[in-house]
Amino acid sequence: xxxxxYSPTDMLAELVRFDTTSRESNLDLIRFVEDYLNGYGISxxxxxxxxxxxxNLVATVGPDALNxxxxxxxxxxxxxxxxxxxxxxxxxxEKDGLxxxxxxxxxxxxxxxxxxxxxEFLAANLKTPVHIVLTYDEETTCGGADRLMPELxxxxxxxxxxxxxxxxxxxxxxxxxxxxTVQTKITGEPAHTSMPHxxxxxxxxxxxxxxxxxxxxxxxxxxxxxxxxxxxxxxxITVGLIxxxxxxxxxxxxxxxxxxxRSVPGDDPMEFIERLNAYAAEIIPRMQxxxxxxxxxxxxxxxxxxxxxxxxxxxxxxxxxxxxxxETLAVGFGTEAVCYQDVGMSAVVYGPGSIEQAxxxxxxxxxxxxxxxxxxxxxxxxxxxx
Numbered sequence: 001x002x003x004x005x006y007s008p009t010d011m012l013a014e015l016v017r018f019d020t021t022s023r024e025s026n027l028d029l030i031r032f033v034e035d036y037l038n039g040y041g042i043s044x045x046x047x048x049x050x051x052x053x054x055x056n057l058v059a060t061v062g063p064d065a066l067n068x069x070x071x072x073x074x075x076x077x078x079x080x081x082x083x084x085x086x087x088x089x090x091x092x093x094e095k096d097g098l099x100x101x102x103x104x105x106x107x108x109x110x111x112x113x114x115x116x117x118x119x120e121f122l123a124a125n126l127k128t129p130v131h132i133v134l135t136y137d138e139e140t141t142c143g144g145a146d147r148l149m150p151e152l153x154x155x156x157x158x159x160x161x162x163x164x165x166x167x168x169x170x171x172x173x174x175x176x177x178x179x180x181t182v183q184t185k186i187t188g189e190p191a192h193t194s195m196p197h198x199x200x201x202x203x204x205x206x207x208x209x210x211x212x213x214x215x216x217x218x219x220x221x222x223x224x225x226x227x228x229x230x231x232x233x234x235x236x237i238t239v240g241l242i243x244x245x246x247x248x249x250x251x252x253x254x255x256x257x258x259x260x261x262r263s264v265p266g267d268d269p270m271e272f273i274e275r276l277n278a279y280a281a282e283i284i285p286r287m288q289x290x291x292x293x294x295x296x297x298x299x300x301x302x303x304x305x306x307x308x309x310x311x312x313x314x315x316x317x318x319x320x321x322x323x324x325x326x327e328t329l330a331v332g333f334g335t336e337a338v339c340y341q342d343v344g345m346s347a348v349v350y351g352p353g354s355i356e357q358a359x360x361x362x363x364x365x366x367x368x369x370x371x372x373x374x375x376x377x378x379x380x381x382x383x384x385x386x
Contacts, residue, residue, distance in 0.1 A: 012112035068129035074138030083361035106358035110165025161315035165351030175330035178306035189291035190253030199251030225264035229329030
């Protein structure tokens with residue numbers, strides 16, 4: 001393939017065209033990137049999921065060494081279902097200095113910048129290599145990064161720093177909250193609403209559990225994190241889904257709650273779950289006095305640990321040295337930084353765009369932010385060429 005040059009904006013337009021919603025395959029995008037890099041003589045290492053329908057990509061620009069700088073981004077995006085867009089979400093549109101499209105902000109803008117600058121990285125005579133890493137399923141389970149980490153260790157990967165380009169408005173992030181997705185199923189007993197005492201109303205039980213979660217949330221407000229940047233500064237619990245009942249004149253025999261925990265470093269979400277379980281244990285005997293089969297069951301669907309600051313972090317020091325930034329902050333959203341941190345790699349989160357635009361209809365990133373990211377990467381080239 002003949003090497004082709006793109007500006008960051010042009011490359012972003014190419015990436016947005018691929019519908020890489022987490023439920024879909026990302027292979028078309030990965031193959032496009034693989035072919036593009038091959039045009040510059042850069043080979044890619046792919047790590048597939050179990051079904052072979054998705055893949056992570058790892059490619060090295062510069063010296064053939066495994067101790068370089070990782071520029072990491074996830075290739076998947078969130079769905080557009082139920083959202084009203086003024087443009088086609090999978091066709092980038094530029095208007096008044098804003099680039100609209102699904103994933104422009106979260107986080108194809110960062111990926112596009114790194115890819116577009118590959119020719120410049122090659123020409124910079126790097127003394128330390130740059131590794132471009134693309135993952136899948138960050139928006140759901142971080143399953144791509146989880147599958148990739150042991151493979152990187154097998155390859156002997158020992159990077160000096162990992163820079164994850166999630167949208168931080170080019171501010172340096174060294175901590176974020178943990179994420180925990182939980183599901184609680186209430187099995188009651190259906191009955192005719194003319195005789196509700198013969199049934200166990202699963203929705204009523206769910207309301208009691210929700211009230212207990214609200215009490216736990218109030219207690220958490222009294223324990224804010226000392227880390228700067230969390231908004232709100234404490235752990236949070238949110239009931240985001242509830243489904244129960246079949247008809248207005250039937251006592252609902254089942255109800256399912258989906259809830260979310262965002263925990264600051266130092267808080268253990270399992271303690272919140274245990275507190276709810278203890279409260280549920282007090283309710284169950286009352287339910288089973290009516291129906292022996294009545295139950296309350298809580299299951300953790302996904303648990304992502306908090307990303308915590310590390311003293312003398314090489315990744316933090318690198319970004320500070322290249323960018324001139326002196327301050328760090330923490331954010332509430334989760335990233336793959338903890339996946340790298342768990343295997344001993346030094347990581348930070350630092351990328352263009354605002355998280356306020358992520359996951360929304362008419363998602364956008366500004367050209368100013370892309371330019372700032374481009375400037376940082378060019379400064380990084382100079383730094384790594386010394």
